[in-house]
Amino acid sequence: MEEKVIYIAGLGLIGGSIALGIKRDHPNYKVLGYNRSDKSREIALERGIVDEATNDFKEFAGLADVIILTVPIKQTINFLKDLATMELKTNVIITDAGSTKGEIVDAAEKYLTGRPVQFVGSHPMAGSHKSGAIAADVNLFENAYYIFTPSTLTKTETISELEDVLSGLHARFIQIDAAEHDRVTSQISHFPHILSASLMEQAGDYANTHEMTNRFAAGGFRDMTRIAESEPGMWTSILVTNKEAVLERIADFKDRLDSIAELISHEDEDGIWNYFNNARLTRKEMEIHKRGGVESSFDLFVDVPDEEDVILQILELLRGTSLVNIHINEENREDSFGILQISFKNAKDLEHAQKVIAENTNYKVTIN
Structure with a gap:
């Protein structure tokens, strides 16, 4: 069986999870790791995430058949520049895990053209609120999109070879142009983070004069x-490396806010109704509930009484089922489906949980 040497630079949640996935399908591969902090290297070695680790990026680069850069975008670009000066294996595959792709692909073509290497941009679209090597999870990328953005340094066999190396991630591999990737993610990932932060800033300022704002915020x-x-x-880092696409989305959204403001100002009930109905129908048509995007999950809502041990009762019914998160909607439930929200990684576990709870309790169970 062919053995390969895989070098992962960055042993946080993403890099550590990729390493575990590689080891699952290719236990004969040697996985080397780089991380600047001692703690992450120690954890990665203790958990068997990597076989060897270093705090010197150059130390293992020349040994690798595949180099995966799972560090911040600016550091990824700096490492690409460094790799151009190193003695590497002929036809080594170099890839990354950055959330924007245009500047990274441009940097690879700028610094690595003329070298006997292969490069393809990558973006594994999965994540968690947890971080560091301690949070590495072999199932993090299961059924999530793992996007490849080819470059002029991508050969015919580059992506298929990477898909084989990464087969243990159980991800959904897909190819897209780097520029199109950045345009799409500006809409469904980057701009929503701006909107979310803006809502919090607005609510925080509003709470200074309307103190109940913080208490009623829920749902x-x-x-x-x-x-x-x-x-x-x-x-x-993400926003400054995808500036044009993000600014275009902000301008577009301003126009949409102006449009709904105009409808409200004129008390145009039909227009307002259509505004919300179009949004509702559009959301139903999107693949939001599929495990194919960042942090997507499957949610179950249970209306439970405020009684002792009721949460433990539900969890006991779900013993052996993998949960992503549990949340208790305990204050303002105006637009919540149920007081107990349980998130799962896949539809199978969600359907099992719904069946078990419905059969063993008289609580209302709703799937969102």
């Missing part, structure tokens, strides 16, 4: 602003 507001807790440094 839809909570769901729309959850991603406002994302790491600021990462989002700063």
Whole structure:
């Protein structure tokens, strides 16, 4: 059986999870890791995520058949520049895991053209609120999109070879042009983070003069602003490396807000109704509920009474089922489906949970 050496630079949630996925299908591969912090390297070695680890990026680069850069975007670009000066294996495959692709692909073509290497941009569209090597999960990418953005350094066999290396991630591989990737993600990922942060900033200012704002915030507001807790440094990097597409989305949204403001101002009930109905129908047509995007999950809502041990009763029924998260909607339930919200990774677990709870309790169970 052919053995390969895989070098993963960045042993956080993404890099560590990729390493575990590679080891699942290719236990004979040697997985090497780079991380600047001692703690992440120690955890990665203790958990068997990597076989060896270093704090010197150059140390393992020349040994690798595949190099995967799972570090912030600007550092990825710097590492590509560094790789251009190193002695690497002929036809080594170099890829990354950045959330924007245009600047990374451009940098690879700028610094690596003329070298006997292969490069393809990558974006594994999965994540978690947890971070670091301690959070690495072999199932993190299961059924999630793993996007490849080819470059002029991508050969006919490059992507198929990478798909084989990454087969243990159980991801859904797809190819798209780097520029189109950045346009699409500006709409469904980057702009929503701006909107979420803006809502929180607005609500925070409003609460200074309307103190009940913070107490009543729940339900839809909570769901729309959850991603406002994302790491600021990462989002700063994403926005400045996808500036044009993001600014275009902001301008477009301003026009849409002006349109609904005009309808409200003129008390145009039919126009307002159509505004919400079009949004409802559009959402139903999108693949939002499929496990194919960032942090997507399958949610179950259970109306449970405020009684001792009722949550433990539900969890006991779900023993052996993999849960993503549990949330108790305990204050303002105006637009919540149920007081107990349980999130699952896949539809199979969701359907099992609904069946078990419905059969063993008299609680109302709703799938969203």
